Amino acid sequence: MTRVAVFPGSFDPITNAHLDVARRASGLFDRLIIGVLNNPRKGPLFSIEERVALIERCVTDLGEHVSVDAFDGLTVDFARHHGAGFIVRGLRAVSDFEAELQMALTNRKLAPQVDTTFLMTALEYGFVSSSLAKEVARFGGDIRPMVPPPVAEALAERMATEPRV
Ligand code: PNS
Numbered sequence: 001m002t003r004v005a006v007f008p009g010s011f012d013p014i015t016n017a018h019l020d021v022a023r024r025a026s027g028l029f030d031r032l033i034i035g036v037l038n039n040p041r042k043g044p045l046f047s048i049e050e051r052v053a054l055i056e057r058c059v060t061d062l063g064e065h066v067s068v069d070a071f072d073g074l075t076v077d078f079a080r081h082h083g084a085g086f087i088v089r090g091l092r093a094v095s096d097f098e099a100e101l102q103m104a105l106t107n108r109k110l111a112p113q114v115d116t117t118f119l120m121t122a123l124e125y126g127f128v129s130s131s132l133a134k135e136v137a138r139f140g141g142d143i144r145p146m147v148p149p150p151v152a153e154a155l156a157e158r159m160a161t162e163p164r165v
Contacts, residue, residue: 005086008035008075012044013151017125021090026062034068057150076111087116
């Protein structure tokens with residue numbers, strides 16, 4: 001049996017915490033598709049094309065069974081589109097749990113055949129989030145412990161051209 005999973009998210013941008021989850025999931029599933037939600041209404045810092053390209057640069061070492069794809073609409077439809085029976089989400093702390101439980105139960109109602117699996121992020125990335133990485137980068141702090149090198153570079157470049165809001 002082939003086990004296929006999607007790992008959905010905004011990934012604006014991908015962080016070391018996301019990458020850690022992707023790495024763990026890549027060892028558990030035969031195919032892993034990292035799904036980048038096209039969410040222009042959220043006002044992302046990076047375009048959908050930029051987010052996909054950054055992730056692609058960061059996951060090359062995970063193997064050919066790991067791919068990246070953009071999606072619109074429901075995560076369960078994205079999972080069905082790829083023939084995935086699993087949704088992967090990372091948990092950093094108890095504070096993530098409530099929202100994740102709500103999402104997992106909603107997704108189960110929408111698609112009972114798709115199961116959500118949670119992976120705990122490594123302890124050292126428990127504090128990392130895309131929004132904090134953007135905030136630290138905006139004020140010139142060191143983001144290297146939070147994001148992979150291509151993202152640190154892209155964030156520094158973007159912040160150099162963005163006004164400080
Ligand atoms: O990285 P994020 O922002 O925590 O990811 C949230 C995401 C993209 C997984 C979630 O917002 C999502 O699944 N959006 C797609 C719309 C959807 O399926 N909604 C119903 C399930 S809550």
